[in-house]
Amino acid sequence: MLTVDTLHVRYGSIVALRGVSLTIDEGEAVSVVGPNGAGKSTLLHAITGVVPVADGAITYDGESLVGRPIERIVGRGISLVPEHRGIFSSLTVEENLLMGARGLRDRAERTREIARILDLFPAIGERLHRPAGRLSGGEQQQLAIARSLLTRPRILLLDEPSLGLAPQMIDLVYEILARLRAEGITLLLVEQNAHRALAATDRTYVLRTGRIELSGTSAELSGAPQFEEAYFGFDATSSAGDHSMDDAP
Amino acid sequence: MNNVLQAVVDAASVGGIYALMALGIGLIFGIVRLVNFAHGEFVMVGGYAVLLLAGAPTVAVIAATLIVVVVLALGVERIAFRPLRGAAMPTLLVGSFAVSYFIQHVVMMSYGGNTVGVDFMPKLSESIEFGGVSVPALQLVAIVVTVLLLAGLAYFLKATLFGIEMRAAAEDLRMARLLGVPTNLIIALAFAISGLLAAVVAVVYVAQIGVLTPRMGVQPALIGFVATVVGGMGSLLGAVVGGFLIGTITVVLQIILPLELRDFRDAFLFGSLFLILLVRPQGLIVVRAARERV
Numbered sequence: 001m002l003t004v005d006t007l008h009v010r011y012g013s014i015v016a017l018r019g020v021s022l023t024i025d026e027g028e029a030v031s032v033v034g035p036n037g038a039g040k041s042t043l044l045h046a047i048t049g050v051v052p053v054a055d056g057a058i059t060y061d062g063e064s065l066v067g068r069p070i071e072r073i074v075g076r077g078i079s080l081v082p083e084h085r086g087i088f089s090s091l092t093v094e095e096n097l098l099m100g101a102r103g104l105r106d107r108a109e110r111t112r113e114i115a116r117i118l119d120l121f122p123a124i125g126e127r128l129h130r131p132a133g134r135l136s137g138g139e140q141q142q143l144a145i146a147r148s149l150l151t152r153p154r155i156l157l158l159d160e161p162s163l164g165l166a167p168q169m170i171d172l173v174y175e176i177l178a179r180l181r182a183e184g185i186t187l188l189l190v191e192q193n194a195h196r197a198l199a200a201t202d203r204t205y206v207l208r209t210g211r212i213e214l215s216g217t218s219a220e221l222s223g224a225p226q227f228e229e230a231y232f233g234f235d236a237t238s239s240a241g242d243h244s245m246d247d248a249p
Numbered sequence: 250m251n252n253v254l255q256a257v258v259d260a261a262s263v264g265g266i267y268a269l270m271a272l273g274i275g276l277i278f279g280i281v282r283l284v285n286f287a288h289g290e291f292v293m294v295g296g297y298a299v300l301l302l303a304g305a306p307t308v309a310v311i312a313a314t315l316i317v318v319v320v321l322a323l324g325v326e327r328i329a330f331r332p333l334r335g336a337a338m339p340t341l342l343v344g345s346f347a348v349s350y351f352i353q354h355v356v357m358m359s360y361g362g363n364t365v366g367v368d369f370m371p372k373l374s375e376s377i378e379f380g381g382v383s384v385p386a387l388q389l390v391a392i393v394v395t396v397l398l399l400a401g402l403a404y405f406l407k408a409t410l411f412g413i414e415m416r417a418a419a420e421d422l423r424m425a426r427l428l429g430v431p432t433n434l435i436i437a438l439a440f441a442i443s444g445l446l447a448a449v450v451a452v453v454y455v456a457q458i459g460v461l462t463p464r465m466g467v468q469p470a471l472i473g474f475v476a477t478v479v480g481g482m483g484s485l486l487g488a489v490v491g492g493f494l495i496g497t498i499t500v501v502l503q504i505i506l507p508l509e510l511r512d513f514r515d516a517f518l519f520g521s522l523f524l525i526l527l528v529r530p531q532g533l534i535v536v537r538a539a540r541e542r543v
Contacts, residue, residue, distance in 0.1 A: 048427060070426040079427075086424035088417045090536065095413050099428050102410060151428060 001026045001186060002047070002078075002155060007056035009039070009046050016042040018210040019056070024155065029177075029187040031197035031218065034207035034231065040190040041083055043207070044157045047188075048080045049073045075103075079153035083160045085144040089133025093124055096132045096143055100150030113150055120176065121146045138169030145176060155186040162193050174200055194231060198222045206230040251382045256500055258379075262388040264496020265395030266450055268489045270473025271480065272402065273446040275488035276439050278477065279419035281334065283341045287325060289470025290352035291318050291444055295451025296461045297356055300367045307370060315448045321352075322444025326437055334436075349470075356463045363462070370456045391453045398449060399489060402442070406485070415439060419483070479522055481532030490533055495522070 002024045009017040017039045024030045032040055045051040047058055049070040058065045065073050074080070088096050097117070101110040118125035121142045127135060132143060141161055148156060161177070162170040170193075177200050181187060191197035198204055198218040206214040206227065214221070214230035221227045270288070277285045298317040302310045329348045333341055373387040406412040418425040418435050426432050450469065455461065472495060473488075480491025498521055502514050510517075525533075 050423060050427070070423075071429055071431060074427055074429050082424065082427070086421060086427070088420045088424070090420055091413065091416060095417075098410070098413060099417050099425070099430065102414065103429055147428070 001028075001061060002188070003057070003059045004043070004047070005057040005059070007043070007046060007058065008054040009042050009051055010054045011051075016210055017046065020207065020210070020212055022205050022212065022215070024186060024188055026154075026186055027184050028203065029181045029189065029201040031189040031191060031201040031204045032207050033191050033194040033197050033204060034213075036192060037209075038207045039210045040192075040207055041159050044080055044082075044159050044188070044190055047073075047157065048078060074151065077152070077154035078157065079148040079151045079155075080157045081141075081144045081148045081159065081161065083163060085140050087132045087135075087140045087144060089131065091132055092129050093132050093135065093143060094128040096147055097128075097150060100147035103151060117146050117149055120149075120179070136169075137165050138172060141165060141169070141173055142176070145173075149180075149185075153185070155188060156180065157188045157190075159190050160192060161189070162191065162196060170196065194227075195222075208233055252504075254380060255382045255384070256504060258382070258384050258388055258392070259503075260493070260497040260500040261395075262391040262496075263499055264493035265392055266453060266469070266492075267472050267476050267496050268492025269395060269398060269446050269450050270469050271476035271488035271492040272399075272485060273443040273450075274470070274473045275477040275480075275483070275485050276443050276446075279483050279485065280415065280422065280436055280439050281330065281341075282338065283330060283333075284345060284474060285330075285443070286342075286345045286470055286474070287348040287352060288443065288447055288473065289466025289468075290349050291322055291447035291466070292451045292454065292469055293356065293461070293463060293466035294318060294321055294352065295448045296367070296455045296465060297360065299369050299452065299455045300365060300461055303367060303369065310369070311452055314452055315445060318448035318451065319441050319444040322440045322447070323437060326440040330440075331433070331436075349467075353463045353466075360461075360463070365461045367455055367459055367461060369452075369459070373456055387453070387456055391457075394449060394453065398446065402485075405442075411435070411438060475519075475522060479525055479532060481534035481536060483536040484532070484534040487532055487534035487536075494533075498522075 004020060004022050007017050007020045008015070020039070020043060022030070022032070032043060034040055042051060046053050047065065049065065049068050053066045060076060060078065088099065091099070094114070097114045098110060101113050104110045104113055124135070124139055124143050124146065127139070132140065135143060145161070158177070161173050165173065174196060177187065177189070181200070187201065189197055189201055198221060201218050204216065204218045204221050205212050208230065214226060273291070274285055274288050277283055295314050295318045298314040299310055302313050325348055329344060333344050373390060374385055376383040377386050377389065379389070406416055414425065414430045414435050415438065418430060418432055422432060454469070473492070476491035476495050477488045478491070479494060480487030480489070495518070498518055499514070502517050503511065506514060506517065
């Protein structure tokens, strides 16, 4: 469904991605994990057209996405829930949802779809007329996911959905992802929180300093010794257990 | 008592025009982070459109002026500002000065640099008795038009999908694009509305002062810009508040300053605005999105 082939991205003289390749099939849940600065967000930004591609190919349903404007790419059914959620804080919760539903046919259909999505996210349904900036971090993350789902994506890209959230909120967000996965939505999840990501997906890629260091099914990689090595870039077994993989700040 | 009422009407009519100028500038700044100094030239071209059409029925003159200025604003966006989208602030600023001077000099080539008189809607200069004070009809018209435009714009921004998209784009242009908002269309629409506001200012202003020069837009644009800064850059409500505040200070200074100092009113006006900014450098109304982005 989505194929990334030897992708290179540069910011001026800094190389952010150096030859990243990965594939996602329809209905699959795939995670890309790696430390801060590995290039995870850059990968999602390249797919959605936010940053230009220096070299390589991104193909979606057999069609190249390279050089396409953002609106065109998201119009094809790719939706990004960005890092820090991208909530319009001065708009109300309902107006934020409306921005997700804006492409639907008419007012009646938008209202119906928003009501339907709120069944999945009851917490934000009670706060529809509040400015979205006043929601808690967990509620904002739910709003961001709900808003993206309203665009009716075929593939949902999530950038660090657990970032900055309290543990119960992280549980909640991952419950929501599990439900979406059960519904058959294709997921590409980017996380520093590797344990969570492995548990929530079918396959995982480990990205470090702009390269894929390791890939495999999430079941294989959980607990495999080479996983920590790939993630941290050294032999983790020899250097005491003071680097745990799920303590991302 | 009558003097107070007179002053309130003065402040509301002057402040309303400044508020419309500030809104036209603030609307564009909110979305593309561009301080459009050519906004004054939108007003000036509107003034010359009135001159060009003088003699035609008033309604036709007003309608044609609105169309001319809206088309000019759309053209400036498409030709000058769209290619600069996303450029650094100094580049945008220089771009807007270039457009401003270009339009001024094109008009100068056609009409010369001297003052031209226009007699537009002379009946509106007559006074109406109103609650014991006599007020020029034009002042009342200016107040009514301002209130209608502010209400219309508030409705558009709050209650229509385009308006909500415009606010979303103003807060986070990239996120709006990621949700499929057609930002080129939304930005063009913002320029059209900005042009409409400038055209209305042009019509009222020309009827008020009755003379045109190619540089007539510079002063109102400067005041409009200052109003957006004092009100809080990026906040439309702030722009309106800033406009009315400057109008009020202007009128109050006109009343309380001794006769021999009145010629220097603007020195006191800008001095007091400077004091406001010393106390509240972020402006009267702070927008969180603008603060995060700077």
